[in-house]
Amino acid sequence: MNSDETLWEGMLQGDQEMFLSLYNKYYHTLFFLGIREIKDAQLVKDTIQQLFLYLWEKRQTINVAKNVRSYLVMSFLRKLSLDWKKNARISTLQIVHSEYSEDYSPTPEEHLIDKDQQNHLYRLLMSYLCELPARQKELIILKFYEGLSYEEIVQQTGLSHRTVYNKIHEALKKLRLDIASNSQNNSTAFLSMMLGLLISYLE
Amino acid sequence: MQKAKMEIADLLADESFINYCKNSSPQDTAFWENYIIQNPSQREVVELARERFxxxxxILADADREEQAERLRNKLNQKDIAPVIKMGDWAEKEPGKKTPLWLKLAGIAAVFLLLVFFSIRYFTSSNNSVKTFATSLGERKNIQLPDGSVVNLNAGSAITIDEHFGITSRDVYLKGEAFFDVKHDTNTPFIVHTPAMDVKALGTAFDVKAYENEKLTETSLIRGLIEVTLKEHDNQVLLLHPNQKIAWQQEFAEVGNNNSGKLKKKEINVQQSMPKNIKATDHGDIKEIAWKENKLIFEDDSFSNIAALLERWYGVRIEFLDEPVRNYRFTGVYEKEDLKTVLAFMQESKAFNFNITAGDTVVVTLSK
Structure with missing residues (x-):
């Protein structure tokens, strides 16, 4: 993977692919930072979009960033806090920038993202997700991706606590999370076969 | 928390367990670590549940990032060719406020299968140039057609267009129910085709309901002017004015010898080729298009009609064990309620029993 500096330089040169790689690289960092401050995923997503569109449009006049990560994080949080105030839902909210200085560490969620998950189980679960009714899908996203608590989901959706819980539970059952992946089955089968061979050999 | 046997779904629905998975609360982490020690038999399921989390x-994170990247890419290329069909925006109330996470995912599984299914079924000759958009039960979608017209597709429905769309006319083939907001273009008429009627519009907003498993085909006009052709009534053509609707009821009557077991199709249509007026309810809702606003409206409707609606709305199956219940009639408006609540409210006006089974089947019986 290209370094931040290479991607940034590519963006300044007008290389769209490099620019999109930079976006893909930092999307989750910014998203989870944002959602931690503001429980409004759409606002967070829009702010990320606008930040990157701004970067792309102004690429000819942008200063060289010393540290790409901290440049992105700082401008994002500044913009997010402005956008949030513009929405005027809470005017007192202030995002503290200094907290995320140059040695800022990634969010715990980031550790979870393994780029090499394109296995059987991944696709299977994805297809089950697709089959969920829209409402259940939405709740699963709120709970497991955006990380809202039940109480926050109740406030956002206007559904009752009971309904939210039941629908999530129901959806989780439909996702058949308890099935074993094929690869696991195969390796178990393989192991037991080897074990059998070994035992017969010892006898 | 000390249940004898926890399943993955039970664990993952638990707030404190999710916190443990995310390592976001020291108390919850301590609790679950302690739980494993106290209940060694549960260790395996707990670990598996964490993995599945x-x-x-x-998956959710990847899907969102890809979808957002697509959005950014489209914006960058806006001056180039716009995508032919934009799917998504299934949040009806605030367009643009909520964008779908499933653009990418939806193409892969169920919807893709449906697409292939309908394409093959309808256009075996040239199925590569045909586009079908379908919704599963309990799901709704907004689709933007190449000409800028917007289609709200209700649950369990599908629309198909082909490569000729927009050249001399704009033909859309509909199964199920959809609301059309048609971009004005006098030169290329917009025609919705269903088995029982064709609806031709110039620039207007209307709803067409033509579910395969229902006898009724219905078109309601909200704005503009449309021309409806009743295909099964000597192609009679009639004009619909705003706030009028036309319904075509197909009746199947049993004719002749019962023993032969043969059913002969016979249409009984009495004065039904006349437009009726659409009335708003006391609260100003229009029943025909309330589904767009996420509202369920019953107006002296029979339980069997309501059941068909609920089946699509919630993606369930409803079985009547006692026939008389089918004819119970109900009136009511429900907004954003879950199935149980709706049924419970209905119980208050007429007594019946229901039981929602694990397989998403609702069994309705007479109350004892």
């Missing part, structure tokens, strides 16, 4: 989270 990670997987689920990763």
């Amino acid at each position: 990670t997987l689920l989270f990763t």
Whole structure:
């Protein structure tokens, strides 16, 4: 993977692919930072979009960033806090920038993202997700991706606590999370076969 | 928390367990670590549940990032060719406020299968140039057609267009129910085709309901002017004015010898080729298009009609064990309620029993 500096330089040169790689690289960092401050995923997503569109449009006049990560994080949080105030839902909210200085560490969620998950189980679960009714899908996203608590989901959706819980539970059952992946089955089968061979050999 | 046997779904629905998976609360982490020690037999299921949490989270995160990247890419290329059909925006109330996470995912599984299914079924000759958009039960979608017209597709429905769309006319083939907001273009008429009627519009907003498993085909006009052709009534053509609707009821009557077991199709249509007026309810809702606003409206409707609606709305199956219940009639408006609540409210006006089974089947019986 290209370094931040290479991607940034590519963006300044007008290389769209490099620019999109930079976006893909930092999307989750910014998203989870944002959602931690503001429980409004759409606002967070829009702010990320606008930040990157701004970067792309102004690429000819942008200063060289010393540290790409901290440049992105700082401008994002500044913009997010402005956008949030513009929405005027809470005017007192202030995002503290200094907290995320140059040695800022990634969010715990980031550790979870393994780029090499394109296995059987991944696709299977994805297809089950697709089959969920829209409402259940939405709740699963709120709970497991955006990380809202039940109480926050109740406030956002206007559904009752009971309904939210039941629908999530129901959806989780439909996702058949308890099935074993094929690869696991195969390796178990393989192991037991080897074990059998070994035992017969010892006898 | 000390249940004898916890399943993955039970664990993952638990707030404190999710916190443990995310390592976001020291108390919850301590609790679950202690739980494993106290209940060694549960260790395996707890560990598997944590793994599955990670997987689920990763899939959701990937899907969102890809969808957002697509959005950014489209914006960058706006001056180039716009995508032919934009799907998504299934949040009806605030367009643009909520964008779908499933653009990418939806193409892969169920919807893709439906697409292939309908394409092959309808256009075996040239199925590569045909586009079908379908919704499963309990799902709704907004679709933007190449000409800029917007289609709200209700649950369990599908629309198909082909490569000729927009050249001399704009032909859309509909199964199920959809609301059309048609972009004005006098030169290329917009025609919705259903088995029982064709609806031709110039620039207007209207709803067409033509579910395969229902006898009724119905078109309601909200704005503009449309021309409806009743295909099964000597192609009679009639004009619909705003706030009028036309319904075509297909009746199947049993004719002749019962023993032969043969059913002969016979249409009984009495004065039904006349437009009726659409009335708003006391609260100003229009029943025909309330589904767009996420509202369920019953107006002296029979339980069997309501059941068909609920089946699509919630993606369930409803079985009547006692026939008389089918003819119970109900009136009511429900907004954003879950199935149980709706049924419970209905119980208050007429007594019946229901039981929702694990397989998403609702069994309705007479109350004892």
